[in-house]
Amino acid sequence: MKRAMSDTLGLVTLVLVVLGWGATHVLSEARERRKDDRKRIDTSLELLDKAQTDAVNFHTSASFDSALSFSLIARLSKLERGLARLPLSNQDALNAYIIRHRRAITLENFDASSFKQLSPTDILLSDINSSTADLENEIEQQYVIRYPSKFPYFRLLK
Amino acid sequence: MSTIKVATTFSRYPAGRFSQDGPFSGEAFRRKFLEPAARGEKPVIIELDGVRGYGSSFLEEAFGGLVRLGFKPAQLRNLFDIRSERSSLVAEIWDYVDRAQTADEAGDV
Numbered sequence: 001m002k003r004a005m006s007d008t009l010g011l012v013t014l015v016l017v018v019l020g021w022g023a024t025h026v027l028s029e030a031r032e033r034r035k036d037d038r039k040r041i042d043t044s045l046e047l048l049d050k051a052q053t054d055a056v057n058f059h060t061s062a063s064f065d066s067a068l069s070f071s072l073i074a075r076l077s078k079l080e081r082g083l084a085r086l087p088l089s090n091q092d093a094l095n096a097y098i099i100r101h102r103r104a105i106t107l108e109n110f111d112a113s114s115f116k117q118l119s120p121t122d123i124l125l126s127d128i129n130s131s132t133a134d135l136e137n138e139i140e141q142q143y144v145i146r147y148p149s150k151f152p153y154f155r156l157l158k
Numbered sequence: 159m160s161t162i163k164v165a166t167t168f169s170r171y172p173a174g175r176f177s178q179d180g181p182f183s184g185e186a187f188r189r190k191f192l193e194p195a196a197r198g199e200k201p202v203i204i205e206l207d208g209v210r211g212y213g214s215s216f217l218e219e220a221f222g223g224l225v226r227l228g229f230k231p232a233q234l235r236n237l238f239d240i241r242s243e244r245s246s247l248v249a250e251i252w253d254y255v256d257r258a259q260t261a262d263e264a265g266d267v
Contacts, residue, residue: 070173074210084243103214107214107218110175
């Protein structure tokens with residue numbers, strides 16, 4: 001009887017140890033993944049910030065800058081590819097913000113044939129700034145959905 | 159089904175709205191590839207990937223411009239299978255097609 005109880009206790013202890021190890025492993029993995037994702041998001045946000053600065057410089061410059069227009073297109077493309085690689089991205093929700101952002105920068109006043117220097121108070125610049133802020137906000141919101149601030153600090157997404 | 163790969167058949171660096179903006183503008187792409195494809199009856203795959211990037215003015219002129227020429231959005235949707243890893247590009251293109259139709263109906267063009 002005593003031996004059976006001891007065996008059972010040993011088994012329970014073993015199960016608890018394995019469960020504890022498993023939980024620690026899963027949470028540790030999640031923490032590392034969270035750090036990696038945060039780093040990638042910060043890189044995307046830096047790109048977004050540079051794109052905003054370049055876009056404002058482009059539209060307020062005295063003459064059409066073809067090198068800067070090419071660089072902006074490449075930067076926006078790189079930004080979108082980076083966002084698509086983030087596991088937290090709900091791409092469908094993000095698309096509307098990406099489109100609005102690209103459109104604000106590259107639809108009007110973006111070609112040599114139509115370019116004119118804009119004043120710092122032009123509505124197009126306001127649109128660039130607000131679409132940048134909205135995209136940044138959406139990225140951060142999706143990060144919070146993926147990694148909430150309460151236990152277990154991550155959420156499994158499809 | 160034929161395929162138009164922008165990167166290999168047109169340019170890896172498409173840019174600009176009108177032909178005066180450069181040789182690889184949205185207008186040039188429309189005239190050279192999209193208009194002939196839209197006049198045909200066979201479905202066409204349009205592969206957008208492999209280029210450095212797209213400006214919205216290029217996309218609007220290339221695809222929205224088709225509607226301003228008289229092509230109907232439904233006809234274009236039946237003919238064109240637009241593909242890209244960046245799904246926002248495909249959504250943006252069809253938005254320009256629909257907007258051009260709305261503007262046309264409102265008499266804005």
